[in-house]
Amino acid sequence: LQTARVMDGKSIARSIRSGIACEVNRMKEATGKSPGLALVLVGKRRDSQTFIRVKLKACCEVGITTLVEELPEECMEDELLRVVSRLNGDPSVHGIIVQLPLPKHINEEKILDVISPEKDVDGFHPLNMGNLAMKGREPLFIPCAPKSCIELLLRSNVEIIGKRAVVIGRSKIVGLPTSLLLQRHHATVSTVHAFTRNPEQITREADILVADIGIPNIVRGNWLKPGAVVVDMGTNQVKDSSGFRITGDVYYEEAIKVASAVTPVPGGVGPITISMLLSNTLDSAKRALR
Ligand code: GUN
Known part of the structure; x- marks a missing residue:
């Protein structure tokens, strides 16, 4: 029985992109x-x-x-x-x-x-990453995948403040900056990684679970607290009889029976991540042309 709402990244991405297209047009005219x-x-x-x-x-x-x-x-x-x-x-x-x-x-x-650092639209320069990590400082750019995760949660009306968030993974592209950004949004954040003992015990505490592992379907239904919100950041290329396809880190068919909301892969955070790149690029151009 499915309990989870499926958070549709494509429609969110579409609405963000139409706003960006308008702004780019206006910039060209001006x-x-x-x-x-x-x-x-x-x-x-x-x-x-x-x-x-x-x-x-x-x-x-x-x-x-x-x-x-x-x-x-x-x-x-x-x-x-x-x-x-x-x-x-x-x-x-x-x-x-x-x-x-x-x-x-x-x-x-x-x-x-x-x-x-002024052109670092990925947000991976240590100056931008350092400023993201330190309270009271503002990075010029925030990495796109973490921004996409927050955008998806906010637009899906998921409250972040005071919630228990668990991020699986600590990569510079996704896991680490996502933990930092969730903290900025006042979540209580734990990190789980390859050396964590009994990771399922920790993930089962999560109101919000973010997966950035790189192993297809590793997050099973019994890793989740009933009612959790699950954001799957995995983009694993797997080969099957019909060729290559993309699959996430979360065992989707199990997760939808336990969680209250999940993201599909593809069609979850991926399209929003690209929209965040467009948005960072637009912001950079606005600063340069000011
Ligand atoms: N490889 C996987 N994701 C990314 C990304 O967001 N930016 C860059 N530069 N490389 C990546």
Whole structure:
């Protein structure tokens, strides 16, 4: 028996994007300029190629100009640093994304450190991440997936203040910044990760459970408190008889019988995450053109 409401990310994303498209139009009329996003892809990872394609299409739909820099898998760290520096200095570029993960021979931290914090629409620069972590400070950008999680909760009328939130995962892209952002919204936040003993005991306390693990269907129905709100941030590519498809970290068929609300994958936080990228890029352009 299904108890859960399914939180539809696609419709939320659609309404956010139509607002962004209007603002981009207005900017073009007022300044003759549009927001510009540069996307850097190193190598040929299937998942990264898919993410880039989705981001390009979304930009195109709202009138954000894009620029793609593709580098070969074996490119040197210096080459990538030079590309980022050039984009830092390009006034038509308001946002820079270096698609992660990078090949192993490249030091990811070194690359993220050189992206201008003013163009860091992913929010992964330590200045932005540090300001997100510290009360009383405001980052220039908040990472898109965590922002999407909060946006989804607020637009689904889920109260966050004072709630017990458990985040599974501590990645810089999702888990860590989501924990920080939930704290900013006054949730009581616990983190569960690979070294946590008896994780189900902790997840069963969660009013709001956020999953960022990267293992398909690992969060079972008995990991959940009845009535919990479950946000599945997983984007796992799995291969079946009909080809590749995306699946989340949560065992959806079980979760809908225990939770009060769940996000589907695909069609949950994913589309909103892309909308947050568009929104960060627009914000950056507004600051630059002010
Ligand atoms: N890889 C997976 N998600 C993301 C993201 O949001 N930004 C970047 N740069 N790389 C990713």
